[in-house]
Amino acid sequence: MVTSMESVLLLDEAEALAKMITESELAIEYRRSLYNLQNDQEAQTIIQKFVKIKEQYEDVMRFGKYHPDYNRIKSEMREIKRELDLNDKVAAFKKAEKEIQKLLDEISVYIGRAVSTAIKVPTGNPYFEMMPSCGCASGGACGCSA
Template identity: 55%
Template sequence: MLATMERVEILQFSEDLAAMIIESEIGEDYFISLYKLQSDREAQRKIQDFTKLKDAYEEVQRFGKYHPDYKRVSEETRKLKREMDLHPTVAAFKKAETSLQLVLDEISMILGKSVSEHIKVPTGSPFFQSSCSGGCGSGGSCGCS
């Protein structure tokens, strides 16, 4: 691949942008909450317990309500998920993660639209998705014409 000055500049700008995101308040909040989550033994135990039960839940889901442990595993999974999500360290991490994701989604949209209005940027956030992004391929069933 031939390196041109334009490509070198684009790489430098992308590295600078990444550094700015990491050093931003949102980026720092994310890394601080990640460190706290990784250091919190109780939170880690809850995550591990939920992960183990989630594997059992996926096994039960293969058979649905006909599995003998369906009701017990389903209820226990919801209970452990709620306990895990309500733990202060986990909740703080999820909040910081969502904030960072929103910033990354917005940057992706700005970059994509600066290249072309027809570029589809997967964001995973309905806030950034529009029903008329130009050629959805569904024949108008999504509401765009």
Template identity: 50%
Template sequence: MDNDPQAQTLIARFNKMKEKYEEVERFGRYHPDYSTIMKEVRVSKREMDMHETIAAYKIKETELQSFLDEISQIVAYSVSDKIMVPMDGALFKDGGCGCGSGGGCGCQAS
């Protein structure tokens, strides 16, 4: 990604828009440029996310996180199966628990 000038331009543009967004966010809807900045941030993020190099990077990043989660789980369970291992996106993968007890009650979020 460092060797892709277009990707770097899109990232820089998004970061500038993010700074503007943070400035506008302090005042919320009452800021005169609120709607314009909000739209520009969304457009800039979409452009960045749809770029081939950046999209491929994010896919690899997700795969790496899954691999690291798996390693963490193996290490934790080798010590004790009672150790809770935080997993990135576990709520979406496993259904999660809906009551906030951490899964101890056996309920499922639907």
């Protein structure tokens, strides 16, 4: 790759953008909720139980309903999953994780569209795939091909 002044400036801008993202309220909240989750003994106990039962569940699912422990493991898996989802620290982390992912997806789409409307940005979010190609966000009211 040939290094030019333009590519150096572009890398500087990318670093500045990364710094803004890491210093944003969403990133701070993400790191705070991750710390709280990692340091909450109750949440960690539930996570460990979930990982253990998940391994058993995957083993049982290879044989399906013919496995002798099929119903018991399936029931335990649902119970632990429910317990995990209802834990405050886990719920706060999942919410923060979704919010930071949404921000990163929006930034990716914005950068991709700035280069070309033909660029496909893998966001994993159907909302971004349905966005108008002209960037007007009017839903086709402007006469574009949205």
